[in-house]
Amino acid sequence: MELALPQMNFLTIMPETVLSVVAMALLLVNVLVKSKEKAYLGYLSLAGLVGALFTIPWGQKISGFEEMVLQDNFSSFFSVIFILCAVMTILICDGYFKKEGCNHGELYPLILFATVGMMFMAKATDLMTVFLGLEILSVALYVLAGFNRDNVKSNEAGLKYFLLGAFSTGFLLYGMALIYGATGTTKIAKIALAAQNGAVSGNMMFLVGMLLMATGFSFKIAAAPFHMWTPDVYEGAPTPITAFMSAGPKAAGFAAFLRVFIIALPSLTVQWSDLLWILAVLTMTTGNIIALSQDNIKRMLAYSSIAHAGYALVGFTAHNASGVSGILFYLLSYTFMNIGAFAIITIIGKKGEANNNVQDYAGLGVKRPVLALCLAIFLFSLAGIPPTAGFIGKFYLFAGAVQQGYIWLAIIGVLNSAASVYYYLRVMVYMYMKTPEEDFNWVKLTPAVALCIIIAVAGVLIPGIIPNSVLNLAAISLP
């Protein structure tokens, strides 16, 4: 019997292979080396991530594994976001987990596995790969959210994230099953082909499948009304992990969401853009309004991250060149500004996740002017004030919506963005205009954290002042 081997094309999954091998090796190293000091695992994983960064090919479109994955600029752009996200998270991890007394070596391999999952989601051109990438990511994240295992809040965050994450996966899968039934294939290019040939016109199953998939993805990107898990999980999870979760997995969710809906379901564009219009408005408004009344800064940034998913959904609703490249640019800059802000929150927090309220930041501007200035830059960028990357990103998202005729959506977005300035400025008022009650002498700025903050400041300011190179890169990275 002749056995035809399918063409593998391992080049398409080179970065993932590198990271997986490094992560598995680190698990072994962690067991074999009996040392209380785990920072070396962090440096080794940083080396792995930088290595993976250099194996990302640009400017080619290679399909591999029987159309399971597609290596194109879109996936490369997202891979860079994920790797940056992992690098910056790892830089702030060591200090934090030593302070909390749960300095376990498994942390770094888990972050690497989560990164691999995210990269697969951005590459997926088959619903199976989408699902597998999502689960590689999610299973690692459930553990990471509950990593602080002696802290009840962290347990609670892990458990909640697990229950709701698995629940939403059920919806996503059911949607995939119905779309498979309607079109007879799980490859997203062939789904589009089947829909184009009229095989599924007027097929309720196809429409319901789309709705269920949209529900599943909305859970993952924390869009209202499927955002209920976000504040609790972000508040309870260890701060560096919150930073990671709010930037990377959200971007990965958007990557898969964009690729599946734009490539596989163009025949339902009218229906899903209406749906996303509603989701975008709900998400922005809910996130911003509830964030106004939050005292815990992690919880406030959780609601702000819901609102930011809403801004990105504005670009998705438009799904034209400006809107989608706006999403890419925005997700990249959001990674910098959010992880930067969380890096500062991490070092200002005391043991046991204490000192995380807005009031605790009173007088930071007097006692630690440099840190306060950096936090102010990140908050300005989150609020979308020039000359930061956050402003440019929002500008392109809303410009995309206007070009496509969604004037009202853009207006609601801008109003929301204006409302959000209140809660970002509130932190700054506490930092600069209140008298200091403490001297912040426990705040240790280690070289690793300083490097993370420098990367973040550069990533927020440089594209904010000279956005062209990043914007051009985003423009050639459309799905």
Add this chain to the structure above:
Amino acid sequence: MLSLHHYLILSGILFSIGALGVLIRRNAIVIFMCIELMLNAVNLTFIAFSRYLGNIDGQIFVFFVMTVAAAEAAVGLALMIAFYKNRGSIDVEDINLMKL
């Protein structure tokens, strides 16, 4: 003779029971069982379509779903044990330290 519709209706009912169970049950382990029920309803849908369409993709998908469900069970039960050690309960009413 059982047709595709019978399988689809059965899996739809199973999925709904699972989803409803997640929403109304209070014990975390029972909720997790309901999630497993949802996943198995999806598996049934995949198998039914796979058989009906004469296409093997659906069955391969089911293998992945089962593998992932096993991995999720391991992680989920570990998280429940960690929570139980600290709180002495796995009732979702007790997962309430953080509120709006």
